[in-house]
Amino acid sequence: MLRLLALILILANGVYFAWSDGMLRAYGFAPAQQQEPQRLTQQIQPEALRVLTPAEFKRVEAQVLADLVPKECLQAGPFDDAQATALRRTLETALPTGSWQLESVAVPARWIVYMGKFANAEGLAKKRGELTAMNLVPQGLNNPDLEIGLSLGGFDTQAAAAAELAKLGLRGIRTAKVVQERQEGRQFQLKLPGVTQEMKPRLNDIKPALGAKLLKSCG
Numbered sequence: 661m662l663r664l665l666a667l668i669l670i671l672a673n674g675v676y677f678a679w680s681d682g683m684l685r686a687y688g689f690a691p692a693q694q695q696e697p698q699r700l701t702q703q704i705q706p707e708a709l710r711v712l713t714p715a716e717f718k719r720v721e722a723q724v725l726a727d728l729v730p731k732e733c734l735q736a737g738p739f740d741d742a743q744a745t746a747l748r749r750t751l752e753t754a755l756p757t758g759s760w761q762l763e764s765v766a767v768p769a770r771w772i773v774y775m776g777k778f779a780n781a782e783g784l785a786k787k788r789g790e791l792t793a794m795n796l797v798p799q800g801l802n803n804p805d806l807e808i809g810l811s812l813g814g815f816d817t818q819a820a821a822a823a824e825l826a827k828l829g830l831r832g833i834r835t836a837k838v839v840q841e842r843q844e845g846r847q848f849q850l851k852l853p854g855v856t857q858e859m860k861p862r863l864n865d866i867k868p869a870l871g872a873k874l875l876k877s878c879g
Contacts, residue, residue, distance in 0.1 A: 731854040733878035734863075736870055738767050738847035743871065747850065750869035754862060761851040770842040771821035772801075773828060775835060776809020784808050794831065800872050803841045812836060851878065 739747055744762055751760050775791075775798070778784045787810065791798045798810040812828060815821040821838040828836060852875070855863070863875065 731856055734852045734855050734875040735850060735878050736873040736875045737849035738765060739850065739873070740847055744848035747848075747866070747869045750866050751850075754865035755852075755859075759852060759854065759859070761853065762848050763851060764846055765849045767842065767845055767847045768816055769840065769844040770802075771815045771818045771838055772841045773812040773821055773825050773836050774806060774809055774839040774841075775812065775833075776806060778808045781808065784810070796828075796831075801841065802872065806839065806841065811841070814841065853878075 739762075748762055751762075775787060776784075778787065788798050791810070791812070796812060798812060799814070801807060801809055801811055812833070813821070813824050815824065818838060818840070825833075825836055825838055850870075850873075852863075
Protein backbone atom coordinates (compact mmCIF):
# COMPACT_ATOMS: atom_id res chain seq x y z
CA MET A 661 0.00 0.00 0.00
CA LEU A 662 2.79 2.41 0.90
CA ARG A 663 4.61 1.58 -2.32
CA LEU A 664 1.48 2.36 -4.31
CA LEU A 665 1.02 5.67 -2.49
CA ALA A 666 4.68 6.60 -3.10
CA LEU A 667 4.32 5.73 -6.78
CA ILE A 668 1.20 7.93 -7.07
CA LEU A 669 3.00 10.87 -5.44
CA ILE A 670 5.98 10.48 -7.79
CA LEU A 671 3.69 10.39 -10.82
CA ALA A 672 1.71 13.42 -9.55
CA ASN A 673 4.91 15.42 -9.03
CA GLY A 674 6.07 14.50 -12.49
CA VAL A 675 2.78 15.55 -14.07
CA TYR A 676 2.80 18.84 -12.14
CA PHE A 677 6.37 19.56 -13.23
CA ALA A 678 5.52 18.84 -16.84
CA TRP A 679 2.38 21.04 -16.61
CA SER A 680 4.13 23.97 -14.91
CA ASP A 681 7.03 23.84 -17.36
CA GLY A 682 4.67 23.96 -20.33
CA MET A 683 5.54 20.46 -21.59
CA LEU A 684 1.84 19.61 -21.90
CA ARG A 685 0.89 22.80 -23.76
CA ALA A 686 0.48 20.91 -27.04
CA TYR A 687 -2.21 18.81 -25.33
CA GLY A 688 -4.09 21.85 -24.03
CA PHE A 689 -2.75 21.68 -20.50
CA ALA A 690 -0.51 24.54 -19.37
CA PRO A 691 -0.54 27.41 -16.87
CA ALA A 692 -1.53 30.89 -18.04
CA GLN A 693 1.41 32.82 -19.45
CA GLN A 694 2.64 35.52 -17.08
CA GLN A 695 4.87 37.08 -19.70
CA GLU A 696 3.14 38.93 -22.51
CA PRO A 697 5.72 40.62 -24.75
CA GLN A 698 2.99 41.88 -27.05
CA ARG A 699 1.88 44.31 -24.36
CA LEU A 700 5.19 46.15 -24.61
CA THR A 701 4.16 47.43 -28.04
CA GLN A 702 0.92 48.81 -26.55
CA GLN A 703 2.63 51.01 -23.99
CA ILE A 704 2.34 54.77 -24.48
CA GLN A 705 5.45 56.75 -23.59
CA PRO A 706 6.72 54.33 -20.94
CA GLU A 707 9.72 56.64 -20.44
CA ALA A 708 7.30 59.22 -18.95
CA LEU A 709 6.56 56.92 -16.01
CA ARG A 710 8.02 58.36 -12.82
CA VAL A 711 8.01 56.98 -9.30
CA LEU A 712 6.81 59.59 -6.84
CA THR A 713 8.61 60.35 -3.62
CA PRO A 714 6.52 60.07 -0.42
CA ALA A 715 6.21 63.87 -0.25
CA GLU A 716 5.08 64.10 -3.88
CA PHE A 717 2.58 61.30 -3.36
CA LYS A 718 1.08 63.12 -0.37
CA ARG A 719 0.67 66.30 -2.42
CA VAL A 720 -1.04 64.41 -5.25
CA GLU A 721 -3.24 62.54 -2.78
CA ALA A 722 -4.25 65.82 -1.08
CA GLN A 723 -5.16 67.35 -4.44
CA VAL A 724 -7.25 64.32 -5.43
CA LEU A 725 -9.09 64.39 -2.10
CA ALA A 726 -9.67 68.14 -2.45
CA ASP A 727 -11.18 67.58 -5.91
CA LEU A 728 -13.61 65.03 -4.43
CA VAL A 729 -14.94 67.43 -1.77
CA PRO A 730 -18.45 68.72 -2.71
CA LYS A 731 -18.29 72.33 -3.87
CA GLU A 732 -20.83 75.05 -4.60
CA CYS A 733 -20.53 77.98 -7.00
CA LEU A 734 -21.75 81.32 -5.57
CA GLN A 735 -21.89 84.81 -7.07
CA ALA A 736 -22.96 88.33 -6.16
CA GLY A 737 -23.21 91.69 -7.88
CA PRO A 738 -23.02 93.78 -9.83
CA PHE A 739 -20.61 96.21 -8.11
CA ASP A 740 -19.47 99.59 -9.37
CA ASP A 741 -15.78 100.58 -9.41
CA ALA A 742 -15.70 101.91 -5.85
CA GLN A 743 -17.59 98.93 -4.45
CA ALA A 744 -15.37 96.48 -6.35
CA THR A 745 -12.20 98.14 -5.04
CA ALA A 746 -13.37 97.87 -1.43
CA LEU A 747 -14.59 94.32 -1.97
CA ARG A 748 -11.28 93.27 -3.52
CA ARG A 749 -9.37 94.47 -0.43
CA THR A 750 -11.66 92.42 1.80
CA LEU A 751 -11.40 89.31 -0.38
CA GLU A 752 -7.60 89.42 -0.38
CA THR A 753 -7.50 89.13 3.41
CA ALA A 754 -10.59 87.00 4.07
CA LEU A 755 -10.42 84.22 1.46
CA PRO A 756 -7.66 82.02 0.01
CA THR A 757 -5.88 83.18 -3.12
CA GLY A 758 -7.51 81.72 -6.23
CA SER A 759 -10.85 81.01 -4.52
CA TRP A 760 -12.58 84.14 -5.86
CA GLN A 761 -12.91 86.13 -9.08
CA LEU A 762 -14.03 89.69 -9.79
CA GLU A 763 -15.10 89.74 -13.42
CA SER A 764 -15.98 92.74 -15.52
CA VAL A 765 -19.46 92.28 -16.98
CA ALA A 766 -21.75 94.31 -19.23
CA VAL A 767 -24.70 95.66 -17.25
CA PRO A 768 -27.90 96.82 -19.00
CA ALA A 769 -29.84 99.89 -17.92
CA ARG A 770 -32.40 99.26 -15.20
CA TRP A 771 -35.64 101.09 -14.52
CA ILE A 772 -37.73 100.67 -11.38
CA VAL A 773 -41.14 101.57 -10.01
CA TYR A 774 -39.96 103.72 -7.12
CA MET A 775 -41.48 104.93 -3.86
CA GLY A 776 -39.56 107.50 -1.83
CA LYS A 777 -37.64 109.27 -0.59
CA PHE A 778 -38.95 108.73 2.91
CA ALA A 779 -38.04 111.11 5.70
CA ASN A 780 -36.77 108.40 8.03
CA ALA A 781 -36.60 104.67 8.71
CA GLU A 782 -39.95 104.75 10.50
CA GLY A 783 -41.66 106.11 7.40
CA LEU A 784 -39.98 103.42 5.31
CA ALA A 785 -41.12 100.66 7.67
CA LYS A 786 -44.69 102.00 7.69
CA LYS A 787 -44.88 102.05 3.89
CA ARG A 788 -43.34 98.58 3.66
CA GLY A 789 -46.05 97.27 6.00
CA GLU A 790 -48.81 98.89 3.91
CA LEU A 791 -47.45 97.34 0.72
CA THR A 792 -47.12 93.92 2.32
CA ALA A 793 -50.75 94.12 3.42
CA MET A 794 -51.63 94.67 -0.25
CA ASN A 795 -49.75 91.46 -1.16
CA LEU A 796 -46.96 93.45 -2.80
CA VAL A 797 -43.30 92.62 -2.25
CA PRO A 798 -41.21 95.79 -1.90
CA GLN A 799 -37.52 95.42 -2.73
CA GLY A 800 -34.35 97.14 -1.63
CA LEU A 801 -32.42 99.51 -3.87
CA ASN A 802 -29.06 99.17 -5.59
CA ASN A 803 -28.55 102.91 -5.94
CA PRO A 804 -27.65 104.81 -2.74
CA ASP A 805 -28.78 108.08 -4.34
CA LEU A 806 -32.37 106.81 -4.13
CA GLU A 807 -32.30 105.99 -0.43
CA ILE A 808 -34.41 106.03 1.67
CA GLY A 809 -36.83 104.34 -0.72
CA LEU A 810 -38.37 101.16 -2.08
CA SER A 811 -38.67 99.43 -5.43
CA LEU A 812 -41.81 97.70 -6.60
CA GLY A 813 -40.03 95.99 -9.49
CA GLY A 814 -37.07 96.35 -11.82
CA PHE A 815 -37.20 96.40 -15.64
CA ASP A 816 -34.84 96.57 -18.61
CA THR A 817 -36.81 99.35 -20.33
CA GLN A 818 -38.61 102.50 -19.24
CA ALA A 819 -41.72 101.38 -21.13
CA ALA A 820 -41.95 98.11 -19.19
CA ALA A 821 -41.60 99.98 -15.89
CA ALA A 822 -44.32 102.44 -16.97
CA ALA A 823 -46.67 99.56 -17.82
CA GLU A 824 -46.14 98.07 -14.36
CA LEU A 825 -46.79 101.46 -12.76
CA ALA A 826 -50.12 101.66 -14.59
CA LYS A 827 -51.12 98.24 -13.23
CA LEU A 828 -50.19 99.27 -9.71
CA GLY A 829 -52.27 102.42 -10.12
CA LEU A 830 -55.33 100.23 -10.58
CA ARG A 831 -54.55 98.69 -7.19
CA GLY A 832 -54.45 102.01 -5.43
CA ILE A 833 -50.76 102.90 -5.63
CA ARG A 834 -50.69 106.69 -6.17
CA THR A 835 -47.28 107.94 -5.02
CA ALA A 836 -44.98 105.65 -7.02
CA LYS A 837 -43.06 106.79 -10.10
CA VAL A 838 -40.68 105.39 -12.71
CA VAL A 839 -36.99 106.24 -12.24
CA GLN A 840 -33.76 104.95 -13.73
CA GLU A 841 -31.91 103.07 -11.03
CA ARG A 842 -28.86 102.19 -13.15
CA GLN A 843 -27.38 103.33 -16.44
CA GLU A 844 -26.01 100.95 -19.04
CA GLY A 845 -22.29 100.27 -18.59
CA ARG A 846 -19.78 97.82 -17.18
CA GLN A 847 -19.55 96.71 -13.58
CA PHE A 848 -18.05 93.81 -11.64
CA GLN A 849 -19.43 90.42 -10.68
CA LEU A 850 -18.04 88.42 -7.77
CA LYS A 851 -17.73 84.68 -8.40
CA LEU A 852 -16.72 82.01 -5.89
CA PRO A 853 -16.44 78.91 -8.10
CA GLY A 854 -15.56 76.28 -5.48
CA VAL A 855 -17.09 76.95 -2.05
CA THR A 856 -16.74 74.00 0.34
CA GLN A 857 -18.50 73.47 3.66
CA GLU A 858 -15.23 74.27 5.39
CA MET A 859 -15.00 77.59 3.55
CA LYS A 860 -18.59 78.75 4.17
CA PRO A 861 -18.03 80.19 7.69
CA ARG A 862 -15.37 82.50 6.22
CA LEU A 863 -17.96 84.05 3.92
CA ASN A 864 -19.30 85.95 6.93
CA ASP A 865 -16.13 88.04 6.81
CA ILE A 866 -16.96 89.42 3.36
CA LYS A 867 -20.67 90.13 3.88
CA PRO A 868 -20.13 93.73 5.07
CA ALA A 869 -18.25 94.46 1.82
CA LEU A 870 -21.13 93.00 -0.22
CA GLY A 871 -23.54 95.66 1.05
CA ALA A 872 -27.08 94.84 -0.03
CA LYS A 873 -25.90 92.24 -2.56
CA LEU A 874 -26.53 88.60 -1.63
CA LEU A 875 -24.50 85.54 -2.55
CA LYS A 876 -26.56 83.32 -4.85
CA SER A 877 -25.96 80.07 -6.69
CA CYS A 878 -24.28 80.56 -10.05
CA GLY A 879 -26.85 80.33 -12.80
